[in-house]
Amino acid sequence: MSFFVQFLGTGSALPKENAHPSSQYIFCQNRHFLIDCGEGTQIQLRKYGIKIQKIDAIFISHLHGDHYFGLVGLLSSMHLLGRNKKINIYGPPPLDQIIRSQIEVGGARLDFQIDFHPIDDLFEGLIFEDKVLEVKTFRLKHKIPTHGFIIQEKAKPRHLISDKFKDSGLSIAFIVPFKNSQDVVDETGVIWKYLDFTTASKKSGSYAYCSDTAYSESIIDHIQNVDVLYHEATFTNHYVSRAKTTKHSTAEQAAQIAQLAKAGTLFIGHLSARYDDPKQHILEAQAFFQNVKYAEEGQIFRIC
Numbered sequence: 276m277s278f279f280v281q282f283l284g285t286g287s288a289l290p291k292e293n294a295h296p297s298s299q300y301i302f303c304q305n306r307h308f309l310i311d312c313g314e315g316t317q318i319q320l321r322k323y324g325i326k327i328q329k330i331d332a333i334f335i336s337h338l339h340g341d342h343y344f345g346l347v348g349l350l351s352s353m354h355l356l357g358r359n360k361k362i363n364i365y366g367p368p369p370l371d372q373i374i375r376s377q378i379e380v381g382g383a384r385l386d387f388q389i390d391f392h393p394i395d396d397l398f399e400g401l402i403f404e405d406k407v408l409e410v411k412t413f414r415l416k417h418k419i420p421t422h423g424f425i426i427q428e429k430a431k432p433r434h435l436i437s438d439k440f441k442d443s444g445l446s447i448a449f450i451v452p453f454k455n456s457q458d459v460v461d462e463t464g465v466i467w468k469y470l471d472f473t474t475a476s477k478k479s480g481s482y483a484y485c486s487d488t489a490y491s492e493s494i495i496d497h498i499q500n501v502d503v504l505y506h507e508a509t510f511t512n513h514y515v516s517r518a519k520t521t522k523h524s525t526a527e528q529a530a531q532i533a534q535l536a537k538a539g540t541l542f543i544g545h546l547s548a549r550y551d552d553p554k555q556h557i558l559e560a561q562a563f564f565q566n567v568k569y570a571e572e573g574q575i576f577r578i579c
């Protein structure tokens with residue numbers, strides 16, 4: 276699997292057994308990301324055998340405690356376990372000072388560098404990019420500034436038809452342009468077409484994370500055609516007015532967003548602690564979007 280999500284915590288503000296606060300591990304072509312880091316995230320990482328020192332970047336959606344109270348503990352453990360590789364943290368601007376204060380007040384220090392990338396309240400757009408993927412952020416509709424994230428793989432290189440290429444006697448310098456869908460003109464002026472020597476590349480995947488938010492159609496443009504969408508579904512229809520006042524969503528609203536965005540698969544989570552199981556949420560969501568699943572703790576789901 277080259278791109279998957281593993282749900283570490285999909286509970287809401289009040290943790291309970293098998294409903295830890297928000298956190299997800301994303302693996303994409305050897306990149307290791309964490310989205311949100313609620314209390315107990317490092318225990319969950321350990322439980323599921325994820326190596327914490329491999330984590331390259333952590334994205335924090337907002338500063339409600341159930342989305343980041345595990346962060347300083349995790350950073351502290353990284354230090355105790357000998358980390359010297361820097362880590363990138365993306366989140367609301369005050370988070371930088373919160374982290375530093377919590378560490379410094381106890382006279383501690385970290386032996387590795389934190390590159391903090393503030394996401395300003397109104398910002399939407401690209402926050403991370405390398406040669407295989409990009410991460411964009413967009414505003415959610417919550418009680419305090421909150422951002423969602425979408426991780427998208429870039430177009431993958433085409434496959435070389437090795438035998439045909441070898442038989443052609445062409446220089447190996449042609450391989451990279453061919454794989455990148457470029458024709459090549461040789462020194463005699465002959466045009467060599469990439470389509471003759473390559474086959475289509477594998478599909479690129481995308482994953483979007485939306486927690487916490489009230490129903491908001493303004494996010495749809497940002498997540499259009501996403502392969503896998505995680506959208507919070509704190510309440511069932513019975514509590515629709517509570518969803519509105521607390522700026523959370525019902526399962527039905529999450530499903531409406533998935534339908535409008537033409538998502539491939541919808542995962543729901545962040546269920547209020549008042550529910551013992553997700554049956555009613557799933558039922559209500561399926562009235563609008565058939566391919567809905569509950570984001571069960573520990574579950575790994577292949578994106579691409």
Ligand SMILES: [Zn+2]
Nearest residue numbers: 337339417487
């Ligand atoms: Zn919140």
